[in-house]
Amino acid sequence: MSIGMPRRKTLQAARRLSEHVEPSTSEQSSGKIGRAGRLSRRMVVLGVGAATLAGCQMAPEVAVVPSGPVIPPDVALMYGPRPDERFPIPAVDISKIEPRYWRRLVPDPTDERPGTIVVDTVNKFLYLVRADGQAMRYGIGVGRQGFSWSGTAIIRRKQAWPTWTPPAEMIAREPELEKYRNGMPPGLGNALGARALYLYRNGKDTLYRLHGTQQEYSIGRAVSSGCVRLINQDIIDLFDRIPIGTRVIVRPANEPPEA
Secondary structure (H helix, E strand, C coil): CCCCCCHHHHHHHHHHHHHHHCCCHHHHHCCCCCHHHHHHHHHHHHHHHHHHHHHHHCCCCCCCCCCCCCCCHHHHHHCCCECCCCCCECCCCHHHCCHHHCCEEEECCCCCCCCCEEEECCCCEEEEECCCCEEEEEECEECHHHHHCCEEEEEEEEEECCCECCCHHHHHHCHHHHHHCCCECCCCCCCCCCEEEEEEECCEEEEEEEEEECCHHHCCCECCCCCEEEEHHHHHHHHHHCCCCCEEEEECCCCCCCC
């Protein structure tokens, strides 16, 4: 019997085959159903079932789409929406951030005193050193300004939902920023995001900032402009943990990577 035989013809053939082994009415009434008859009918039924299953196996295979990484509940909560903000912040699309850049507590690799912020521009991490031998680690994106400045500074100003004013040299390099010469209003589209920490050295503004961003894809990367950016949920967390006067060490890109 061909696997491609239509189902109707298959059933008709099975019915004809069963007629050859079906006992007569008199045999049924007299209880003369033989073992051979019972086995023959069973083989017919099994044969029809096998033919039907063989037809199912000819169906095309269903493609299996692999699922994405499982997001731990605490991470989903950490990067959830912030509707209480002046400008409500949506949840982060965590799939756009490598898991190693999620905020987490790690053994302190910096050897700096507690309360210090260390920016690792090579590995794209920012550490806030704690007193218990650990550090809160955040993923960052580092821009052109981030690579051009290194050293030690002090946070002399903290600002929630800051206004961003591009420096004159940046406007000269990117003329489209001219419209923001007097400042870009705060909001989700602002270049400094939800929070900004301003770094000073010897009493002067370095023009170097630790700030927020809505651009998840830029975390862990070297982006075209900006200083050091953290996802908005992370800069808010850092902002709330540190006081004015916090010491910041920015390690240059030519230093050996973290062990």
